Amino acid sequence: xSVSVRVPTILRTYTKSEAEVAADGGTLKEVLADLEAxxxxxxxxxxxxNGRIRRFVNVYVGDEDVRFADGLDTETPENSQVSIIPAVxxxx
Amino acid sequence: MSLPPLVEPAAELTVDExxxxxxxxxxxxxxxxxxxxxxxxxxxxxGAGGLGSPALLYLAAAGVGTLGIIDFDVVDESNLxxxxxxxxxxxxxxxxxxxxxxxxxINPYVKVILHKERLESDNALEIFAGYDLILDxxxxxxxxxxxxxxxxxxxxxxxxxxxYRFDGQVSVFWNEYGPNYRDLYPEPPPPGMVPxxxxxxxxxxxxxAVGSVMVNEAIKLITGIGETLVGRLxxxxxxxxxxxxxxxxxxxxxxxxxxxxxxxxxxxxVSEEAQEAASxxxxxxxxxxxxxxxGEDFHxxxxxxxxxxxxxxxxxxxxxxxxxxxxxEAFAKLPQDKQVILHCKSGGRSAEALAALKSAGFxxxxxxxxxxxxxxxxxxxxxxxx
Numbered sequence: 039x040s041v042s043v044r045v046p047t048i049l050r051t052y053t054k055s056e057a058e059v060a061a062d063g064g065t066l067k068e069v070l071a072d073l074e075a076x077x078x079x080x081x082x083x084x085x086x087x088n089g090r091i092r093r094f095v096n097v098y099v100g101d102e103d104v105r106f107a108d109g110l111d112t113e114t115p116e117n118s119q120v121s122i123i124p125a126v127x128x129x130x
Numbered sequence: 131m132s133l134p135p136l137v138e139p140a141a142e143l144t145v146d147e148x149x150x151x152x153x154x155x156x157x158x159x160x161x162x163x164x165x166x167x168x169x170x171x172x173x174x175x176x177g178a179g180g181l182g183s184p185a186l187l188y189l190a191a192a193g194v195g196t197l198g199i200i201d202f203d204v205v206d207e208s209n210l211x212x213x214x215x216x217x218x219x220x221x222x223x224x225x226x227x228x229x230x231x232x233x234x235x236i237n238p239y240v241k242v243i244l245h246k247e248r249l250e251s252d253n254a255l256e257i258f259a260g261y262d263l264i265l266d267x268x269x270x271x272x273x274x275x276x277x278x279x280x281x282x283x284x285x286x287x288x289x290x291x292x293x294y295r296f297d298g299q300v301s302v303f304w305n306e307y308g309p310n311y312r313d314l315y316p317e318p319p320p321p322g323m324v325p326x327x328x329x330x331x332x333x334x335x336x337x338x339a340v341g342s343v344m345v346n347e348a349i350k351l352i353t354g355i356g357e358t359l360v361g362r363l364x365x366x367x368x369x370x371x372x373x374x375x376x377x378x379x380x381x382x383x384x385x386x387x388x389x390x391x392x393x394x395x396x397x398x399x400v401s402e403e404a405q406e407a408a409s410x411x412x413x414x415x416x417x418x419x420x421x422x423x424x425g426e427d428f429h430x431x432x433x434x435x436x437x438x439x440x441x442x443x444x445x446x447x448x449x450x451x452x453x454x455x456x457x458x459e460a461f462a463k464l465p466q467d468k469q470v471i472l473h474c475k476s477g478g479r480s481a482e483a484l485a486a487l488k489s490a491g492f493x494x495x496x497x498x499x500x501x502x503x504x505x506x507x508x509x510x511x512x513x514x515x516x
Contacts, residue, residue, distance in 0.1 A: 046297065047296065047297050048324060048325065051453060057369070057370065079457060083323075092319075093315070093317035094315050094316075094317055094318055094319040094324075096314065096315070096376075101375065101376045101377055102376075102377060103376065103377065103378070103379065106379050121365075121374070121376065123363070123365065123376070124319070124324060125271070125315040125318065125319055126293070126294045126299060127268075127269060127270050127271045127292055127318075127324070127326065128293045128294045128326055128330075129177060129179060129181045129182075129266070129267040129269050129291065129293060129327075
């Protein structure tokens with residue numbers, strides 16, 4: 039399955055400034071593995087050392103937070119959009 | 131989510147007020163009833179900075195009867211690129227006072243209450259208690275969690291926005307009707323992982339895009355019209371010019387909020403590793419200058435980003451951004467036979483890089499406390515700061 043992944047500004051250092059990249063995988067876990075293969079280091083910014091999604095990062099498939107679906111096992115249908123949305127505090 | 135009006139209507143509008151707000155009054159959804167609710171509303175704006183500037187200006191113009199402004203900072207030249215409530219003649223003035231003057235100029239019918247103190251765990255509940263709604267445009271995670279928790283404890287709606295470079299996020303948290311900020315982000319990122327606007331920059335006009343949405347939501351909450359952002363997060367990309375919406379839900383594993391905590395220690399400012407590395411391995415800008423004047427042989431590395439290096443740098447420094455220290459790439463570029471001295475803008479990032487460097491075996495490495503800002507302040511005030 040080919041999906042598009044929205045990359046937030048603070049992770050674009052890994053994707054050569056690309057805001058949206060393609061990745062393959064039928065589940066979120068597979069999509070992140072494919073992402074890591076192409077952009078080494080990016081997965082560790084999303085997952086912690088135990089392989090869980092970091093508590094200050096939200097990952098959406100479509101407009102659904104995967105924490106409320108099946109987490110890393112959430113299915114990523116063909117052409118779906120995966121969004122990575124980290125906490126940002128700036129306001130000043 | 132459609133919600134009942136937050137505020138009861140004021141008894142009446144004066145003739146002057148009817149003239150002033152006529153473009154609101156002829157909108158059927160607002161009308162006299164909505165404008166009277168705005169008149170009776172008390173809104174607290176936390177931070178008169180990037181988001182607070184447009185928010186205060188539009189809340190005032192819209193006729194919100196009481197505006198609280200909490201800010202302990204003074205107006206600096208680097209604020210004026212985006213903080214449009216302040217002007218050239220306000221430089222050095224407390225932001226709260228400067229903001230009040232602008233608000234009174236826009237709308238003399240607004241009552242302004244100033245809180246010229248830092249929002250803390252021991253004053254937040256007392257301050258918030260006097261308001262119907264809290265609008266937050268501050269710049270750090272500790273304050274974000276403090277504002278959220280205090281709003282939850284007092285059951286007040288929390289209009290939240292945040293900005294970075296070209297990206298904005300905005301939502302409304304209201305525990306009674308939907309998720310709160312901790313449901314969206316249960317924990318803050320570790321210190322150093324997410325850059326602030328002061329480190330990464332922000333497009334000035336982004337403040338207006340996000341700040342105006344925040345005011346839009348505040349007006350809807352006060353008057354009870356439309357669909358609020360409770361349970362939704364809006365994400366703005368100013369380069370692609372897209373607004374996207376995702377759902378926010380209550381976290382079933384979320385701990386109930388029962389009291390205010392120590393938010394500085396909850397969020398940290400510098401990681402424990404960095405504190406440990408910097409302890410006993412921090413030199414001052416003056417000590418760095420002495421080393422230079424004594425002709426000592428060392429390797430000075432600036433760990434900021436390229437754009438920052440181009441604005442101002444310490445003579446003789448080479449640029450290797452902090453990320454290369456964390457990934458390990460930097461180590462091959464460093465000499466083994468002389469001392470490595472790191473610096474950044476103000477000492478936080480160089481401490482993080484120093485921790486990585488020391489664990490890679492560069493045991494005599496040090497960093498410059500206060501960074502390039504301390505260099506400019508103490509050694510060469512002719513250089514620019516940012």
